[in-house]
Amino acid sequence: MLSGMERLNDCFAAGDRLLTVGEAAERLRTRLGPAVGRERVPLAEARGRILAEPLVSGLDVPGYDNAAVDGYAFAHGRAHYRIAGRAAAGRPFPHPLGPGEAVRILTGAPVPEGADTVAMQEDCELDGETVTVPAGLKAGANYRMAGENIRRGEAIFGAGQRLGPLQLGVAASLGETALDVFRPLRVALFSTGDELARPGEPLAPGQVYDSNRTMLRAFLEADGLAVTDLGILPDDAPSVKAALAGAAAGHDAVMTSAGISTGDEDHVAAAVPALHFWRLAVKPGRPLALGSIGNAAFVGLPGNPVAAAACLLMLVRPMLGLLGGAGWETPPSVLVPAGFAMKKKTGRREWLRVRLGEDGAARKAGPDGSALLRVMAEADGLLDVPEDVAAIAPGDRFPMLRL
Ligand code: AMP
Ligand code: MG
16 A cells, blocks of 8 residues: 555656646546544534535435415315314324314324325315315425435435535434544644745745735635645745745645745745646646645645635545545636637647626636736635646636636
């Protein structure tokens, strides 16, 4: 069996040929899996966590046949019934119904034995103790069968399922009080660059505020990862090396932005012994560096904020999801028509920042520069234009990843 580190290096060693985003995704998807242990957490603390064991129902839900509306329950076949009593939610009618009998019934109440149909109260006529049910009502109407939602023994969610409010509601409907989930993936996050200042500090000439760290931390935390924000590293190989090695010891992954291209001041590469550059055929997005430090995965994102965000959304987030126990999650997208014309280089994919008009068509949200984070923040999504497209015409449809 490969150790965690060997598995990472085997996956990341993609050679230096140009990779399409699809090839890159496939490589990650087929070679990586959970790198975290599991724990049991109460339902109330499980939001955003990832199931480590399939959730198998010990119950039928609903547990008994019941009424879908307020009205009258009876055995289908007659026009008039004698009202024999009442069934409310939590207070069943205690006897089987006799021939020609109906009960007044409220939504969610068990349907008494002998009844197979429920008529809505608005459609019925009452005369003393007799109810007349609507002609033409089908047998079985307004009748919820035991187990129609969930069957006892059924696997409802598989391992890898993310737990949102709806999934937690289902778990509660099964009577669960706690769930087996993966421990959150621990990510150490750094920015790198001598030009970076922290918001709140004065800007010296030639400095810019560090925007990547705030943005990346927010994306990662929204995915349920446990992020340690370790600040800004200088453009100095020994300090970068020491800081990354220290961080790797207590984390499952170490993430940096900037300092990984081939400029003179790119010291991150020198600090990561097992490092692989992925040359991705995509705009914006290059370069993306992947590797390992000790047993931790290393992710080196580009410095330009738009490129960092795009790489994170399209490849790195799904990759960290895999390490954290989720299955491969393709970024969700919808098909939208382009509302513009554009020539494009073939052989590379483009992620265009677009806004949706009232006509439902996508138009460029602004200029393309990968330093222009504001344009991306004002966009509704990234229009995902494939490698083989040479020109976009109005009306051509492409997937759009919602931002
Ligand atoms: P580099 O990859 O180090 O050459 O950086 C590319 C560009 O991204 C430069 O213009 C950097 O100033 C900018 N950049 C790098 N890191 C950050 C950051 N954390 N926040 C904002 N801009 C950054
Ligand atoms: Mg730099």
